[in-house]
Amino acid sequence: MTPPISVTGLTRRYRDHLALDQVSLEVEAGSIVGLLGRNGAGKTTLLRILAGQEFPSAGSVLVHGEPPVENEAVLRRMVFVREDQIYPDVRVRHVLRAASWFYPHWSAELADALLADFDLPPNRAVKKLSRGMRSALGIVIGLAARAEVTMFDEPYAGLDAVARQIFYDRLLADYAEHPRTILLSTHLIDEAAGLLERVVVIDRGRIVLTADADDLRGVATAVSGPVLAVDEFTAGHAVWGRRRLAGQASVVVVGPLDQADQLRASSLHLDLAPLSLQQLVVQAAGQPADTLERTSA
Amino acid sequence: MRTWRDVARYHLVMPWAILLIPWAILAVSFIVNLVIFSLAPVGHHEVLTSQGLVQVANAAHNYTGGVASIYILFFAIGTSIVGRSLPFALTLGVSRRSYYAGSAALGVALAVADGLALAALQAIERSTDGWGAQMHFFQVPYVLAGPWYLTWLTSSVALALLFVYGMWFGIVYRRWNLVGAAAFTAAQLAVVLAAVLLVASANAWSSVGHFFTGLTAAGLTGLLAGMAALLLAGGHATIRRATV
Numbered sequence: 001m002t003p004p005i006s007v008t009g010l011t012r013r014y015r016d017h018l019a020l021d022q023v024s025l026e027v028e029a030g031s032i033v034g035l036l037g038r039n040g041a042g043k044t045t046l047l048r049i050l051a052g053q054e055f056p057s058a059g060s061v062l063v064h065g066e067p068p069v070e071n072e073a074v075l076r077r078m079v080f081v082r083e084d085q086i087y088p089d090v091r092v093r094h095v096l097r098a099a100s101w102f103y104p105h106w107s108a109e110l111a112d113a114l115l116a117d118f119d120l121p122p123n124r125a126v127k128k129l130s131r132g133m134r135s136a137l138g139i140v141i142g143l144a145a146r147a148e149v150t151m152f153d154e155p156y157a158g159l160d161a162v163a164r165q166i167f168y169d170r171l172l173a174d175y176a177e178h179p180r181t182i183l184l185s186t187h188l189i190d191e192a193a194g195l196l197e198r199v200v201v202i203d204r205g206r207i208v209l210t211a212d213a214d215d216l217r218g219v220a221t222a223v224s225g226p227v228l229a230v231d232e233f234t235a236g237h238a239v240w241g242r243r244r245l246a247g248q249a250s251v252v253v254v255g256p257l258d259q260a261d262q263l264r265a266s267s268l269h270l271d272l273a274p275l276s277l278q279q280l281v282v283q284a285a286g287q288p289a290d291t292l293e294r295t296s297a
Numbered sequence: 298m299r300t301w302r303d304v305a306r307y308h309l310v311m312p313w314a315i316l317l318i319p320w321a322i323l324a325v326s327f328i329v330n331l332v333i334f335s336l337a338p339v340g341h342h343e344v345l346t347s348q349g350l351v352q353v354a355n356a357a358h359n360y361t362g363g364v365a366s367i368y369i370l371f372f373a374i375g376t377s378i379v380g381r382s383l384p385f386a387l388t389l390g391v392s393r394r395s396y397y398a399g400s401a402a403l404g405v406a407l408a409v410a411d412g413l414a415l416a417a418l419q420a421i422e423r424s425t426d427g428w429g430a431q432m433h434f435f436q437v438p439y440v441l442a443g444p445w446y447l448t449w450l451t452s453s454v455a456l457a458l459l460f461v462y463g464m465w466f467g468i469v470y471r472r473w474n475l476v477g478a479a480a481f482t483a484a485q486l487a488v489v490l491a492a493v494l495l496v497a498s499a500n501a502w503s504s505v506g507h508f509f510t511g512l513t514a515a516g517l518t519g520l521l522a523g524m525a526a527l528l529l530a531g532g533h534a535t536i537r538r539a540t541v
Binding site for chain 1: 540
């Protein structure tokens with residue numbers, strides 16, 4: 001079966017910087033993928049190119065097996081609402097009505113339910129919405145479109161904690177009933193971690209990590225304790241970042257630890273703490289790409 | 298074709314914005330002019346004829362030029378149709394090609410409808426002696442002075458031309474911002490300048506003059522239609538490169 005998203009050697013060069021550098025990525029049908037990385041890492045550029053809104057400088061991008069640019073057969077099967085989406089000068093209900101004409105699987109009921117959940121006033125002009133309300137409108141469109149490829153770019157800028165929880169709950173509920181491929185870029189990594197089945201970490205235009213979210217739990221561990229003991233324990237392990245304070249050291253060990261490692265750590269009186277997804281991304285975003293390839297293999 | 302229709306519907310989702318604003322502004326201009334004409338009647342001079350002295354209205358003083366506002370509005374709508382509405386249309390999965398075709402089709406349809414309305418208003422103006430105030434609001438000497446069908450044709454073509462020109466401008470601005478719009482304007486001025494230099498170097502001013510004085514309103518309309526076609530093609534070539 002053709003994967004819904006397949007990217008090979010994608011490069012996007014702007015005048016003075018390389019936004020995407022030889023990105024290759026394949027996304028399977030029916031999964032929720034988190035696109036994680038720092039500001040300016042290239043997440044939005046990648047999503048815009050996937051949505052046919054921006055053009056690649058080099059490389060190939062296939063959505064449902066075809067290039068998306070100017071290809072309505074493909075474009076109608078995907079939805080991508082940008083974080084800074086520009087809307088025409090109309091009201092909220094006009095935006096939703098227009099959207100209902102273009103998406104073949106549009107659900108007006110879901111749109112209405114989400115509107116109520118987010119307390120969005122249908123008669124308000126879009127340009128008078130607050131930052132959070134605009135984000136909520138983007139979420140309503142993205143979910144109600146029920147497109148086979150659904151992409152959210154930082155969907156909850158300005159949304160409060162309650163509204164974010166509504167988003168997670170509604171996304172999961174509708175995803176369970178209408179499975180699709182969801183690509184979600186976000187900064188709030190730990191908050192979304194429970195949602196994500198796969199994780200793609202992008203840094204300075206390059207993909208530095210691709211893995212199943214489950215595999216990442218326990219893939220790196222912070223080892224802390226007396227310097228000598230830490231040094232002894234970490235010999236032979238791949239490590240990231242080493243921090244020392246007085247006689248204490250803290251090192252991140254890459255790769256799963258087996259039972260023997262656990263025993264050795266406890267006999268050396270070392271503390272082991274698995275890295276959360278967010279800590280992992282922070283570490284990954286600071287590493288040269290080759291150390292990470294080893295870990296994801 | 299279905300997408301074209303949906304794009305047109307998309308622009309008309311809040312219908313008054315496109316359909317009524319040009320007429321609202323035209324109405325304001327019309328009323329202001331009518332008030333002025335009623336307060337200060339057109340100057341007259343007396344002409345000695347076989348019936349003695351006859352009052353004759355001063356020609357060329359009773360034209361307002363107020364009808365220009367609707368043409369300017371068509372240009373403005375053309376720019377905003379790209380500037381404000383293109384990004385969300387692309388989000389909705391419309392290709393640039395269909396978006397352009399659907400928007401241009403809507404613009405041409407509006408131009409034809411509004412051109413007909415302008416012709417009708419001109420006919421009323423003629424039959425009411427200039428709205429009872431000898432005001433020539435919908436009549437423009439030479440250009441919009443012929444029979445009603447020629448007024449319809451010329452107005453429609455001119456409105457469509459400005460709409461399409463506005464769209465092209467909007468696309469350039471969308472893609473390359475202010476610098477691009479400035480460069481675009483400069484390029485157009487350069488084309489005009491090149492034409493002037495060409496004519497001057499060929500010493501051909503008198504033939505250019507003859508061409509224009511010999512041009513009928515219908516000929517002018519044909520010329521405008523040709524320009525509109527050129528602008529339409531230019532905008533089409535540009536929107537393919539537009540990103541949002």
